Amino acid sequence: QLQLQESGPGLVKPSETLSLTCTVSGGSISSSGYYWGWIRQPPGKGLEWIGSIYYSGSTYYNPSLKSRVTISVDTSRNQFSLKLSSVTAADTALYFCARDTGGLGRGVDYWGQGTLVTVSS
Amino acid sequence: QSALTQPASVSGSPGQSITISCTGTSSDVGGYNYVSWYQQHPGKAPKLMIYDVSNRPSGVSNRFSGSKSGNTASLTISGLQAEDEADYYCRSYTSSSTPSCVFGTGTKVTVL
Numbered sequence: 001q002l003q004l005q006e007s008g009p010g011l012v013k014p015s016e017t018l019s020l021t022c023t024v025s026g027g028s029i030s031s032s033g034y035y036w037g038w039i040r041q042p043p044g045k046g047l048e049w050i051g052s053i054y055y056s057g058s059t060y061y062n063p064s065l066k067s068r069v070t071i072s073v074d075t076s077r078n079q080f081s082l083k084l085s086s087v088t089a090a091d092t093a094l095y096f097c098a099r100d101t102g103g104l105g106r107g108v109d110y111w112g113q114g115t116l117v118t119v120s121s
Numbered sequence: 122q123s124a125l126t127q128p129a130s131v132s133g134s135p136g137q138s139i140t141i142s143c144t145g146t147s148s149d150v151g152g153y154n155y156v157s158w159y160q161q162h163p164g165k166a167p168k169l170m171i172y173d174v175s176n177r178p179s180g181v182s183n184r185f186s187g188s189k190s191g192n193t194a195s196l197t198i199s200g201l202q203a204e205d206e207a208d209y210y211c212r213s214y215t216s217s218s219t220p221s222c223v224f225g226t227g228t229k230v231t232v233l
Binding site for chain 2: 039047060096104107
């Protein structure tokens with residue numbers, strides 16, 4: 001059974017860079033046809049797609065976040081990572097890592113449990 | 122990019138059918154058959170209910186069905202049950218600027 005687990009600091013200071021890693025177990029991140037991505041949910045609000053990466057390194061970002069987001073993949077460790085720069089309180093959210101099956105945008109069939117990141121001094 | 126538009130809330134009695142709409146543009150919902158629907162219970166990660174507009178993943182009840190007409194996708198829940206009370210989100214592939222995805226605003230389903 002595929003499992004995704006987010007890890008990283010739960011508290012980030014304003015203007016700094018948020019960094020999270022997602023570790024994939026029970027399957028290979030290099031399997032063809034799957035896109036690995038990040039989705040966030042501010043407390044009490046809706047879901048926002050941040051971006052995705054293919055194991056080859058091709059990346060796709062939310063245009064509204066593109067200037068601050070970097071998603072990378074480490075196939076040797078079966079992990080992918082998120083960096084979000086110049087954070088503000090508006091970036092406080094529950095961050096999920098996830099797998100898109102069959103192609104970008106077709107459907108997220110596996111989710112991590114989510115990790116809460118608070119932006120505060 | 123703008124979020125897809127969903128009604129804030131929909132309610133129904135047990136056994137009834139309800140439909141949640143998801144309205145976008147020709148650059149997202151109307152342009153591709155890559156619309157998916159998610160159910161989220163409080164404190165839980167979302168669960169995939171429908172992909173590719175109308176396909177159900179293995180294990181999802183056949184009470185859930187999806188469709189699309191023009192720029193609007195829809196999720197129908199038939200035979201409404203208490204356990205269906207949750208938030209529901211649609212998501213679409215979009216190419217309005219670069220290939221990406223966009224979620225709907227979310228709908229709270231209440232079982233009366």
